[in-house]
Amino acid sequence: MRIGVVGCGRMGKERARSAVALGHQLTAVYDPDRVKAEMFATGYVDAQAFSHPHEIPWQELDAVFICTPPSLRTEHELAAIGAELAFFVEKPIAIHASECTRALTALHRTPIVHGVGYMNRCRNSVRIARESLAQTAILGACCHWVGRKYKVDWWLQVDQSGGPLNEQATHAFDLFRFLVGEISAVAATAPDSTEGNGPPLSMACAVKFAEGQLGTIFYSCEAPDKHINLRIITTEGILEFDGWDLRLVVNTIDGNLPPAVDEDIFLAETAQFLAAVERNDPALVPCDLFDACRTQVAVDAARASLASGQTVFLKNQAHLQTAV
Numbered sequence: 001m002r003i004g005v006v007g008c009g010r011m012g013k014e015r016a017r018s019a020v021a022l023g024h025q026l027t028a029v030y031d032p033d034r035v036k037a038e039m040f041a042t043g044y045v046d047a048q049a050f051s052h053p054h055e056i057p058w059q060e061l062d063a064v065f066i067c068t069p070p071s072l073r074t075e076h077e078l079a080a081i082g083a084e085l086a087f088f089v090e091k092p093i094a095i096h097a098s099e100c101t102r103a104l105t106a107l108h109r110t111p112i113v114h115g116v117g118y119m120n121r122c123r124n125s126v127r128i129a130r131e132s133l134a135q136t137a138i139l140g141a142c143c144h145w146v147g148r149k150y151k152v153d154w155w156l157q158v159d160q161s162g163g164p165l166n167e168q169a170t171h172a173f174d175l176f177r178f179l180v181g182e183i184s185a186v187a188a189t190a191p192d193s194t195e196g197n198g199p200p201l202s203m204a205c206a207v208k209f210a211e212g213q214l215g216t217i218f219y220s221c222e223a224p225d226k227h228i229n230l231r232i233i234t235t236e237g238i239l240e241f242d243g244w245d246l247r248l249v250v251n252t253i254d255g256n257l258p259p260a261v262d263e264d265i266f267l268a269e270t271a272q273f274l275a276a277v278e279r280n281d282p283a284l285v286p287c288d289l290f291d292a293c294r295t296q297v298a299v300d301a302a303r304a305s306l307a308s309g310q311t312v313f314l315k316n317q318a319h320l321q322t323a324v
Contacts, residue, residue: 001274002060004028006076007067008040009152011090011117011266015065018270020044028064030056058083063277065270066090069154070161074099077289080114081106086277088270090117092170093289095162097296103289115273115285116292118174122269124258125248129232129239130179132253136236141180141207141215143172147226149201156198163199165306166299169219172230173302174287174295176217179232182210183298185313188305205302217302 003019005012008031016026026044031037034051041049050056058064058079066076066089073089080087081103093116094100107114120126147168154160161167177183185208190200202220209215230241237252245265251257269286276284301312 001025001062001277002027004030004056004058004061004064005040005067006030006056006064007069007072008033008036009067012040012065012067014266015067015088015270016040016044016047018264018267019065019274021267022271022274024274028057028061053079058085061085063087063274070095070167071154071159074103077103077114078106081110081112084110084112086113088115088117088273089289091174091292091295092162092166092299093292093296095159095166097293097300100289100293100296104293107289111282113277113280113282113285114288115276116287116289117269118171118178118287118292118295119265119269120171120175120246121178121286122265122272123246123263124261125241125246126175126179128256128258129241129248129251132239132251132256133179133232133234136234136253138180138213139233139235140213141176141230141232143175143216143228143230144218145169145172145228146218146220146223147228148224149221158199163303164201164221165199165203165219165303168221169203169217169302170295170299172217172219173298174292175230176207176209176215177295177298180209180213180215182294183301183314184208184210185311186298186301186305187311188302189309190306200306203302203306205305207298 001024003024003026005016020026026047029037029040029047030050037049037051041047063086064080066073070092188203188205190203201222205217207215226244228244232239238250240250242249248257301314305312
């Protein structure tokens with residue numbers, strides 16, 4: 001297939017690498033920085049570089065990966081939908097869930113295969129755990145997601161990324177939804193002062209799930225290295241994941257621990273999406289825009305709770321149903 005990449009940063013490079021490794025042809029790369037786009041394109045024989053969004057040859061592509069900062073993703077989604085082009089957008093899908101309304105409306109009118117980059121849903125350990133959890137009653141969950149600041153200009157800019165809680169802590173909220181269930185209420189707190197009066201860099205959050213379970217999330221980007229841990233507590237035992245690759249290190253439910261293997265998670269996620277495009281089968285995509293918007297609503301609630309000091313109750317999200 002002919003593949004396009006919009007945004008020539010780290011994730012653009014990952015998606016291009018993965019698509020070509022899977023036997024597809026990278027034909028178009030876009031970045032507003034012309035030099036950056038041209039340098040990116042030189043690594044691929046068939047790739048052309050573009051630096052203006054109107055130059056992107058949407059109609060000549062079979063699929064496009066949207067890898068821009070969060071504030072810029074919606075416009076490219078709308079362009080892809082208008083061209084009836086399969087698209088994959090990185091997480092988080094926006095700065096606020098309200099920004100997704102136009103794309104969701106367009107997808108209801110023009111259903112196309114698309115995906116969102118919550119890559120942890122593709123991990124073997126997470127899939128195994130989800131199967132185990134379906135057989136037992138979940139009591140609660142606790143997660144800490146700690147790491148360092150990303151070294152890109154837009155990452156700490158609230159108007160471009162939504163801040164670290166939006167850009168990175170979103171993984172924890174999505175795993176909670178994927179493994180436990182929908183979130184109905186959030187109460188969050190942060191340290192009294194932040195660096196340079198910028199966005200909160202750390203957060204503790206209490207979560208209530210729609211079916212009554214409870215959870216906690218601690219997030220920070222003030223550590224020198226990544227420390228990630230997630231535990232799901234059930235009536236039959238505990239599942240515990242550890243590390244960025246979410247290795248399943250404890251399973252007292254059924255004892256099933258997958259072997260520790262190196263997992264090229266971006267290759268696996270890209271392969272799953274492109275297989276869905278080739279087969280025109282949206283069921284093969286682990287997360288679509290409608291599903292991702294539910295995660296965005298939960299993250300928005302945490303940020304609103306930080307601002308107000310109050311528990312935020314999530315409204316009914318029945319309108320966020322898949323268009324396909």
